[in-house]
Amino acid sequence: MTSPLVAEGAAMTAFRSVMLRVHQAAERSGSKPERVRVVAVSKTKPVTLIQQLYDAGHRYFGENYVQEIIEKAPQLPQDVEWHFIGHLQSNKVKTLLGGVPNLAMVQSVDNQKVANHLDRMVSTLGRNPLKVLVQVNTSGEESKSGIDPSNCVELAKHVKLSCPNLVYSGLMTIGMPDYTSTPQNFQTLSNCRTEVCKALEMPEEECELSMGMSGDFELAIEMGSTNVRIGSTIFGPREYAKKQ
Numbered sequence: 543m544t545s546p547l548v549a550e551g552a553a554m555t556a557f558r559s560v561m562l563r564v565h566q567a568a569e570r571s572g573s574k575p576e577r578v579r580v581v582a583v584s585k586t587k588p589v590t591l592i593q594q595l596y597d598a599g600h601r602y603f604g605e606n607y608v609q610e611i612i613e614k615a616p617q618l619p620q621d622v623e624w625h626f627i628g629h630l631q632s633n634k635v636k637t638l639l640g641g642v643p644n645l646a647m648v649q650s651v652d653n654q655k656v657a658n659h660l661d662r663m664v665s666t667l668g669r670n671p672l673k674v675l676v677q678v679n680t681s682g683e684e685s686k687s688g689i690d691p692s693n694c695v696e697l698a699k700h701v702k703l704s705c706p707n708l709v710y711s712g713l714m715t716i717g718m719p720d721y722t723s724t725p726q727n728f729q730t731l732s733n734c735r736t737e738v739c740k741a742l743e744m745p746e747e748e749c750e751l752s753m754g755m756s757g758d759f760e761l762a763i764e765m766g767s768t769n770v771r772i773g774s775t776i777f778g779p780r781e782y783a784k785k786q
């Protein structure tokens with residue numbers, strides 16, 4: 543067993559190495575490193591580890607279980623920018639928004655119902671408009687998360703035109719059902735962006751692409767990702783698959 547102190551030192555070393563690799567991948571792709579946000583995915587990991595990255599200046603953290611994020615967020619500074627990246631049920635929207643005043647973005651909007659719930663709850667709570675990404679299922683395999691690429695324009699349009707308290711900010715994908723991704727998945731998401739931006743007459747720079755995880759974030763950045771979600775490469779392997 544490793545002691546918590548050893549684990550914390552390891553996370554800092556891994557984090558610095560990830561930031562360097564992100565920087566280099568961004569330079570290779572010809573985009574500015576500042577254009578790529580690194581969301582440190584801290585699910586199942588203790589608040590003390592998150593605090594270490596925070597103390598080193600990092601501000602973007604991601605969680606994908608409502609219960610977990612509402613427990614952790616109040617224990618960390620208010621200027622953390624939390625990203626919710628997990629499957630979100632409409633009946634959990636109130637708990638999520640009420641429990642995390644500093645929620646910066648929901649990356650996983652994949653149906654109109656949840657978009658409508660988010661929109662109404664932002665208004666009810668008197669929050670600032672909330673940034674959201676539309677999650678796309680780019681693998682075509684059966685999966686409960688993400689809309690079919692052929693519906694991405696419709697949902698993006700709904701968020702942009704019918705949800706005044708949400709800010710449509712782009713697209714997100716996981717890739718394959720086993721939480722890996724392929725270059726084809728990234729290409730599909732990029733194609734969705736082209737279609738959405740054309741339909742909504744918005745510049746592509748205003749439409750983020752959230753793609754790339756521990757195993758493939760460099761490739762994702764080279765293919766245009768503006769937001770990578772990195773968990774195990776920073777924090778170490780997760781010890782168990784947590785049930786929602």
Ligand SMILES: *Cc1c(COP(=O)(O)O)cnc(C)c1O
Nearest residue numbers: 583606627755756771772773774
């Ligand atoms: C857990 C998770 C990640 C991070 O996965 P790693 O492979 O550990 O980097 C990224 N995105 C989503 C949606 C996740 O649930």
